[in-house]
Amino acid sequence: MNPAADRVAPFYAVEINQLANARERAGLPVIHMEVGQPSAGAPAAAIAAGQRALAECPQGYWESGALVERIDAHYRAVYGIAPGATRIVLTMGASAALVLAMTVLFPPGARVALPRPGYPAHRNALHALGFTPVELDCGAATRFQPTAAMIAALEPAPAGLILTSPSNPTGTMIPDAELAAIAAVCAARGIRILSDETYHGITYARRARSLLEYDPEAVIVNTFSKYWCMTGWRLGWTVVPEQLADAMHRFAGNLFLVPPTLAQHVALAAMDEQAELESRVATYARNRDLLMGALATLGIGRIAPPDGAFYLYADVGDLTRDSLAFCRELLDATGVALNTGRDFDRVHGDRYVRISFAVTTDETLQAIENLVAWLKRRKRA
Ligand SMILES: Cc1ncc(COP(=O)(O)O)c(C=O)c1O
Incomplete structure (x- = not known):
């Protein structure tokens, strides 16, 4: 095998x-x-937009510039930051974004830290791609999330860290001050952060901050699957630092060509259905x-x-x-x-x-x- x-x-x-x-x-x-x-x-108006697109467009290979611009505007509106359209790459869900991000961000064979409990595909994808997952035992005392102290204590420093806030499976979020402290420890130790922001938008007490607010060099993964209720449409995106943008675009094109065309029409309309x-x-x-x-x-x-x-x-x-x-x-x-x-x-x-x-x-x-x-x-x- x-x-x-x-x-x-x-x-x-x-x-x-x-x-x-x-x-x-x-x-x-x-x-x-x-x-x-x-x-x-997906919201009713988004489905209707998809039906119109089916009737009017041939559904060939396509990337929606309007959708990328709209995602950039979403960062401005929600997080007060503007990554710029060139840094945003559309993908087939967060799943494809994760594979692309891991491959572009971490050197071959790298050790990558991640919380346990955590989303199993993080660990499994790291394994499948030849990286070494380093699990951080995150119990009830830290609400199942990693802390800056845990990352500071890792010897040797891993090449990367995966964060998921809100988390799957616990729904817990890393407090804002702790996120800032984690970003600072990682910057000091040369640890690259991959932030899986799949559950942003679905929060109960305070809004989730993007890691980009603390670390402009972080790679962000997000998706239309959860907040926008579009799991089967297979559409997400990643935001990468300027110096990785070219590599990410090339890599995404070679591995997946383009994300699903119809899903892009639906997602653009869904973004207006708050x-x-x-x-x-x-x-x-x-x-x-x-x-x-x-x-x-x-x-x-x-x-x-x-x-x-x-x-x-x-x-x-x-x-x-x-x-x-x-x-x-x-x-x-x-x-x-x-x-x-x-x-x-x-x-x-x-x-x-x-x-x-x-x-x-x-x-x-x-x-x-x-x-x-x-x-x-x-x-x-
Ligand atoms: C933390 C996390 N990341 C990524 C994904 C994958 O999402 P997508 O449907 O966008 O591939 C999931 C799905 O459950 C998830 O929980």
């Missing part, structure tokens, strides 16, 4: 999703809280509060309240030492599909589950009802 294939670990969310889909095919109800995607699709998108964030906020309240009454209270994204990372260590078996059992008994923490943390993940609450509030209430009844039955058994 190709050694790169050997280096890629399984994705348990996919396994649970397949079990959930099989259950649905058998005519049984499922509440999908195992996958990290909004249950609603009212509809903000109402979805308000739904996630309601679901978050309902779940936090319910889990506390069930004795599943060891949760770092999510500041953003649409995930709760719950410690179920009092109920199980095998959260994958726990998720399978729960799905089987109730139709509620969650993901095991094992995807995000191969050391402690067996005592955690990740709950994705980007569903409707009715589904959230139903999931809570099912969970409460099941845990009562389980306790009695």
Whole structure:
């Protein structure tokens, strides 16, 4: 077997999703809280723009200059910074942006630090590309996020650091002052930062700051998948420092030619649909509060309240030492599909589950009802 294939670990969310889909095919109800995607699709006006584009344009290879300009304007409006269009490269989702960014930013074989728990594709993509992931053990004490002190203590200094704030799987954010301190430590130690800002826009208390506000040399990855609810359209972008822009454009073109044409039309229109998108964030906020309240009454209270994204990372260590078996059992008994923490943390993940609450509030209430009844039955058994 190709050694790169050997280096890629399984994705348990996919396994649970397949079990959930099989259950649905058998005519049984499922509440999908195992996958990290909004249950609603792109805004209605964006879909309409896509339909017009389908009727009017041949859908050939194409890159939307207007979309790149619009993303640049988004940085000005949201973060008060203007990277400039030449530094923005459109990609097939954050996933392609990550592969491009890792390859352009880090020297071959580099050691790259990243938080554990964290998004599994970060670790797996680093492995597949021949880099060495250096996992930072980020527990509840630091709300599952790395600190400047952790990075200062790494010996030798890694070549790179991946940050994800808000995080998948915990939804926690790195405090602004800590982000500034991390940027300063990295600058002093020559560590290049790749900031995965996939969940920006979905926050509950304060807006997320872009790492570009602290480190103009950082590489940023973002996507239309989450805030804009366009997971299947496969469109994202990266912002790179001026000196890497040419390499990034060349590399993106050679690996992927262009991002999907239709998705670019839809995304440009979606960027003007803030009212509809903000109402979805308000739904996630309601679901978050309902779940936090319910889990506390069930004795599943060891949760770092999510500041953003649409995930709760719950410690179920009092109920199980095998959260994958726990998720399978729960799905089987109730139709509620969650993901095991094992995807995000191969050391402690067996005592955690990740709950994705980007569903409707009715589904959230139903999931809570099912969970409460099941845990009562389980306790009695
Ligand atoms: C932190 C993080 N980065 C990247 C991605 C991939 O997103 P995309 O759909 O844009 O490829 C995800 C998807 O869940 C994610 O959670």
